[in-house]
Amino acid sequence: MDTSRMGEHTRCVRAGERLDRAVGGVTTPIHTAAAYMAAADVEGAYRYPRYGNIPTQEAPAEKIAALEGAQAALVTASGMAAISAALLSVLGAGDHVVLQADLYGGTHRFLLAELTRLGIGFTLVPEADPARLEAAVTPRTRAVYVETPSNPLLRVVDLEGVAAMAQRRGLVSMVDNTFASPINQKPLALGIDLSLHSGTKYLNGHSDLNCGAVAGSRALLAPVRERAVNFGGTLNTYDCFLLERGMKTLALRMAKHNDNAMAVAQFLAARPGVAAVHYPGLPGHPGHDIARRQMRGFGGMLSFTLACPPAAAREFVDGLELALEAVSLGGVETLVCFPAVTSHAKMSRQDRLAVGVTDTLVRLSVGCEDAADIIADLGRALDAAGIA
Numbered sequence: 001m002d003t004s005r006m007g008e009h010t011r012c013v014r015a016g017e018r019l020d021r022a023v024g025g026v027t028t029p030i031h032t033a034a035a036y037m038a039a040a041d042v043e044g045a046y047r048y049p050r051y052g053n054i055p056t057q058e059a060p061a062e063k064i065a066a067l068e069g070a071q072a073a074l075v076t077a078s079g080m081a082a083i084s085a086a087l088l089s090v091l092g093a094g095d096h097v098v099l100q101a102d103l104y105g106g107t108h109r110f111l112l113a114e115l116t117r118l119g120i121g122f123t124l125v126p127e128a129d130p131a132r133l134e135a136a137v138t139p140r141t142r143a144v145y146v147e148t149p150s151n152p153l154l155r156v157v158d159l160e161g162v163a164a165m166a167q168r169r170g171l172v173s174m175v176d177n178t179f180a181s182p183i184n185q186k187p188l189a190l191g192i193d194l195s196l197h198s199g200t201k202y203l204n205g206h207s208d209l210n211c212g213a214v215a216g217s218r219a220l221l222a223p224v225r226e227r228a229v230n231f232g233g234t235l236n237t238y239d240c241f242l243l244e245r246g247m248k249t250l251a252l253r254m255a256k257h258n259d260n261a262m263a264v265a266q267f268l269a270a271r272p273g274v275a276a277v278h279y280p281g282l283p284g285h286p287g288h289d290i291a292r293r294q295m296r297g298f299g300g301m302l303s304f305t306l307a308c309p310p311a312a313a314r315e316f317v318d319g320l321e322l323a324l325e326a327v328s329l330g331g332v333e334t335l336v337c338f339p340a341v342t343s344h345a346k347m348s349r350q351d352r353l354a355v356g357v358t359d360t361l362v363r364l365s366v367g368c369e370d371a372a373d374i375i376a377d378l379g380r381a382l383d384a385a386g387i388a
């Protein structure tokens with residue numbers, strides 16, 4: 001069914017589906033075969049799971065493309081599979097990429113460990129904006145990569161400005177759109193070439209699956225797909241089923257995440273023991289104006305810095321009952337973590353502090369529970385830890 005003129009909730013529910021016509025089932029069946037007898041309905045390729053072209057794999061990819069406003073999308077075995085395939089679709093030995101400095105720790109690790117080994121240069125730009133990113137462009141630069149809002153400090157980058165700069169300088173522009181989700185932010189409409197996701201997070205939304213996605217034009221997706229197929233990074237059929245099912249409620253979930261996170265951010269901002277709240281929905285956030293322009297909701301992620309010794313911050317997190325201390329984010333349950341010892345643990349202390357990840361920075365993935373319950377939990381734990 002063509003859902004392109006339909007609303008976002010409809011696209012979440014119906015776009016990309018491959019209904020089970022054989023028995024009249026109203027969902028996409030899990031095709032378990034790893035060998036297919038005929039290629040008649042596949043353009044120029046046999047169906048094979050690693051190629052990512054069996055119907056259970058095509059369904060979530062098409063749904064993501066429909067939500068990103070992209071010609072095509074690919075689902076991958078993890079967010080890092082999406083990020084690595086996208087970067088290596090453009091970059092080869094001797095090339096260079098410009099990136100924003102405050103990135104998800106795993107992406108940072110990939111740059112240090114893999115790009116360096118492959119002879120690909122990179123420059124990390126602190127306080128990234130289009131002008132600072134452009135200043136780092138060299139004759140060998142092929143791509144510009146940003147993450148907005150960023151993990152874990154929720155920094156906001158002007159995507160329209162980055163896209164315009166990339167077009168002027170002949171670069172492929174990429175954004176990690178994980179924190180926003182395609183409901184809150186549509187990078188391709190702002191001129192960005194590739195939108196990337198850890199689908200482990202909001203796309204799936206239930207903390208029971210590791211996956212990723214890349215969306216963009218057919219022309220740019222082709223080499224991304226080739227990398228993912230050659231490196232074996234496509235997503236298996238069972239997880240594709242879970243991902244497609246999870247995404248049916250993406251727009252519904254994001255509306256609740258947006259409302260809950262705003263209420264929690266306002267509550268925390270009013271507590272004297274909270275030195276700073278990093279949430280783009282707060283008017284005082286340095287990226288608020290850009291976020292208002294390029295996002296349709298501010299998302300469910302926030303972080304905050306506690307004005308207390310690390311031991312008291314630890315006591316606060318230990319005192320939480322509803323919020324679960326865990327890595328990852330974007331699920332229906334509220335999760336809390338210390339980025340210094342989780343997402344950014346592999347960074348040197350110096351690099352970590354340089355990007356603003358201090359020992360009392362707490363990251364909160366605000367879930368879909370009742371906002372009043374989340375706030376009561378936070379308030380109780382702050383009080384118990386003696387944090388005003």
Ligand SMILES: Cc1ncc(COP(=O)(O)O)c(C=O)c1O
Pocket residue numbers: 078079080081104106147151176178179197198199200210211212328
């Ligand atoms: C913003 C962001 N991008 C990418 C990733 C990597 O995704 P995955 O763990 O699915 O490989 C993560 C994981 O936490 C993330 O938070």
